[in-house]
Amino acid sequence: MFSAPTLHVITTELTVGMFSLSGICFLLIFIGKGPEVKDSVAHWALAGGLLATPLAILTGVNSAPGDGLDNPLLANKLLLSMSAVGLALGLLWSRITGGRQDGRLHPSIGMVSVGMILLTAGIGGEYVRGESLIFFLPKDIVLLFPVWVSVVIMAMGFTLIGLSLTKSKVTESH
Amino acid sequence: MRLRLIIVLSVLILSATLSAANPGGEGDSLQSMQCGGSCHGDAGQNVTSAAEVTVMAQEQVWAGLLTTVEVSITNPVVSNTRMLGVFLLINDQAAKDTPAHDGWEIVADPNGGVNNYVEKRLSRTAYNATFTWTLRAPTAGEYNLLATIHHGGAYDGKPAHGTAETISLNIVEPPENLPQLSADFTPPATRELGEETTIELSIVNVESFTVEWRTDGGTPTTLIVSEGEFTLPAAVNPGSIEWRAHLSGDGPDQTTPWFALIAEEPGWQVEEFALYMQAFALLFLFAGLVMSRRPGSGNGDAAKIPLALDATTMVEHTPMMAAPLAAPQALPPPLDATAPAAVTMPQMIPVPPAYPPIPLEGIPVGWTMEQWHHYGQEHLDKLSRENNLGGGVL
Numbered sequence: 144m145f146s147a148p149t150l151h152v153i154t155t156e157l158t159v160g161m162f163s164l165s166g167i168c169f170l171l172i173f174i175g176k177g178p179e180v181k182d183s184v185a186h187w188a189l190a191g192g193l194l195a196t197p198l199a200i201l202t203g204v205n206s207a208p209g210d211g212l213d214n215p216l217l218a219n220k221l222l223l224s225m226s227a228v229g230l231a232l233g234l235l236w237s238r239i240t241g242g243r244q245d246g247r248l249h250p251s252i253g254m255v256s257v258g259m260i261l262l263t264a265g266i267g268g269e270y271v272r273g274e275s276l277i278f279f280l281p282k283d284i285v286l287l288f289p290v291w292v293s294v295v296i297m298a299m300g301f302t303l304i305g306l307s308l309t310k311s312k313v314t315e316s317h
Numbered sequence: 318m319r320l321r322l323i324i325v326l327s328v329l330i331l332s333a334t335l336s337a338a339n340p341g342g343e344g345d346s347l348q349s350m351q352c353g354g355s356c357h358g359d360a361g362q363n364v365t366s367a368a369e370v371t372v373m374a375q376e377q378v379w380a381g382l383l384t385t386v387e388v389s390i391t392n393p394v395v396s397n398t399r400m401l402g403v404f405l406l407i408n409d410q411a412a413k414d415t416p417a418h419d420g421w422e423i424v425a426d427p428n429g430g431v432n433n434y435v436e437k438r439l440s441r442t443a444y445n446a447t448f449t450w451t452l453r454a455p456t457a458g459e460y461n462l463l464a465t466i467h468h469g470g471a472y473d474g475k476p477a478h479g480t481a482e483t484i485s486l487n488i489v490e491p492p493e494n495l496p497q498l499s500a501d502f503t504p505p506a507t508r509e510l511g512e513e514t515t516i517e518l519s520i521v522n523v524e525s526f527t528v529e530w531r532t533d534g535g536t537p538t539t540l541i542v543s544e545g546e547f548t549l550p551a552a553v554n555p556g557s558i559e560w561r562a563h564l565s566g567d568g569p570d571q572t573t574p575w576f577a578l579i580a581e582e583p584g585w586q587v588e589e590f591a592l593y594m595q596a597f598a599l600l601f602l603f604a605g606l607v608m609s610r611r612p613g614s615g616n617g618d619a620a621k622i623p624l625a626l627d628a629t630t631m632v633e634h635t636p637m638m639a640a641p642l643a644a645p646q647a648l649p650p651p652l653d654a655t656a657p658a659a660v661t662m663p664q665m666i667p668v669p670p671a672y673p674p675i676p677l678e679g680i681p682v683g684w685t686m687e688q689w690h691h692y693g694q695e696h697l698d699k700l701s702r703e704n705n706l707g708g709g710v711l
Contacts, residue, residue: 178685179685179687179688212587213584213585213586214585215587218592221592221596222592222596222599225600226599226600226603229601229603229604229607230603230604230607232600233603233604233605234607236604236607237607252607273342273398274398285587285592287587287588287591288591288598289591290590290594292595293594293595293597293598294594294598296595296598296599296601297594297597297602299602300598300600300601300602300603300605300606301605302605303602303605303606303608304601304604304605304608304609306609307605307608307609308608310609
C-alpha cells in the first residue's frame with residue numbers, strides 16, 4: 144500500500160516536470176532559439192502536465208494534515224493552480240484550432256502558466272517544510288472575492304469561451 | 318554565452334547548502350524513534366546532541382488513571398529555525414516503541430494533540446524546554462518510558478540526536494475507595510484566546526475537592542468550585558496554563574497531575590464555497606481570455622500538434638527545393654573590349670537572402686531548412702576544414 148503523501152510526491156514530480164519542460168520550450172519560442180520541435184514539445188508537455196495536475200491535487204488534498212482549507216497557503220495554492228490550468232487550457236485550444244502561433248504573446252502566456260504552477264509547487268513546499276525560496280511574496284494573504292463577484296467573473300469566462308467556440312465553428316465552416 | 322551560462326549554473330549549484338534534515342520539521346504525529354522525518358539511521362549522517370534529556374514521572378501512578386510525564390531538555394543547540402522535536406517512547410528499538418504499544422493512552426501532548434512525537438519552536442531566549450504529556454496509565458505492572466530528541470544546529474548541517482535515560486514505573490491498581498477522576502473524564506487540552514474555560518469534574522469516591530491553577534512555572538492560585546464546576550480565566554496571549562485538583566474522600570487524599578491547557582489563536586478560516594467559486598471563476602476567465610484573444614498570425618496549417626517533425630517533408634515543402642527552376646536568363650552580350658566603358662550609376666537591385674547552397678548529399682539528417690538557413694554555412698565551413706585537414710594528413 145502507498146500512502147497519499149507518497150503518491151503526491153510522484154504526481155507532483157510528474158506535473159512539475161512536464162510543466163517545467165513546457166516552460167523551457169516556451170522560453171525558446173519566445174527568444175526564437177532552439178530546434179523546430181520546441182513548439183510541439185511545449186504544447187505536448189503542457190497537455191501532459193494538465194493531465195497530471197488533477198492527480199496531484201487529489202493526492203495533495205488527501206495527504207494534507209487537518210481538515211479542509213485551514214491555511215492561507217492552501218487557499219493560494221488552489222487559486223494559483225486553477226488560474227494556471229485555465230491559461231494552459233486556453234493556450235492548448237488556441238494552438239489546436241489556430242495552428243502554430245507566431246509572436247511573443249503565446250509563449251509569454253505559456254511561461255506565465257508554467258510560472259504559476261511552479262509557484263504553486265513552491266507554496267506546497269513551504270506548507271510542508273516551512274521553508275521557501277520565494278519568502279518575499281505575501282503568500283499568507285488571500286484575496287477572496289464575494290460570491291457574487293465570482294459568479295460575474297465566471298459568467299464572463301463562459302461568455303468568452305462561448306464566443307471563441309462559436310467563432311471557431313464559423314471559421315471552420317468557411 | 319555558453320561560458321556565462323555554465324558559470325551561472327555552477328554558482329547556483331554551489332550556493333546550495335547540504336542538509337540532511339528537514340529544517341521545517343515534519344509535524345506532530347505518532348512516530349517510532351528515528352522516524353520523525355529525518356533519515357537518522359545512518360550513523361554517518363547525524364551527530365549526538367549536546368543537550369541533556371531527562372524524563373520525569375509521578376512517583377505513584379495508578380492503573381487506568383491520569384498521570385503526567387515531563388521531558389526536560391537542557392541546553393539544546395538548535396538551528397536558526399529553533400525547531401526541536403521530541404519523542405515519548407517505551408524503548409529504543411525503533412519499532413513498536415510508542416506508548417500505545419504498552420497500553421498507554423495519550424490524553425494530551427505538549428501541543429494539545431494526542432501524539433507521541435511533537436515539535437516546538439523554542440523562543441530565542443530559551444535555553445531549556447519542558448514537554449509535558451498527559452497519559453492514562455495501562456493496567457498494573459512494570460513499564461518503561463524514555464524520550465529522544467532531534468534538532469538541527471551547529472553540526473555542519475547534520476541533525477543532532479539525543480536520548481534520555483529510561484525510567485521504570487511501577488503501576489499498581491488503585492484502592493477501591495481512592496478519590497479519583499472518573500475513567501471517562503478527559504481534561505480539555507486547547508482553547509481559543511479570550512475565552513474562559515468552565516470545567517465540570519467527573520469524580521469518583523470524592524466528597525470534596527479544590528482546584529488551583531498557575532501559569533507555566535508560576536505560583537498556584539486557588540479557584541472557586543461551585544456545584545462541581547470551576548472556571549479558568551481567559552488567556553490574553555497564546556500560551557498555556559496548568560490546573561490540578563485536590564480530591565478528598567474516604568480513601569487517602571489525592572492530587573491530580575498538572576493538566577496543561579493551551580490557548581491558541583483562532584485558526585485561519587475561509588468560506589470554502591466562496592473560495593472554490595473564485596477558483597473555478599478564475600479558471601474559466603483565464604481560459605476564455607486566452608481563447609478569445611486575436612490569434613498571433615497563426616498559420617492555421619496544423620489542426621493537430623505534430624508528434625514529431627519530419628525533416629524530409631519539410632525539405633520538400635521548402636520553396637528552394639520544390640519550386641521549379643526559373644527559366645535561364647539570357648546571358649548578357651559579350652563585352653566589347655574596344656568600346657569605351659559606359660559610365661552608369663549603380664542601381665539598387667533586391668537581392669534574395671543568401672542562403673548557403675545545399676550540397677549534393679543534401680542537408681544533414683534531422684535538420685530543417687530553417688536550421689540550414691541559420692547554420693548551413695557553418696556546417697559547410699566545417700566540412701571544408703575537415704576535408705582540407707584530411708588532405709594534408711594524407
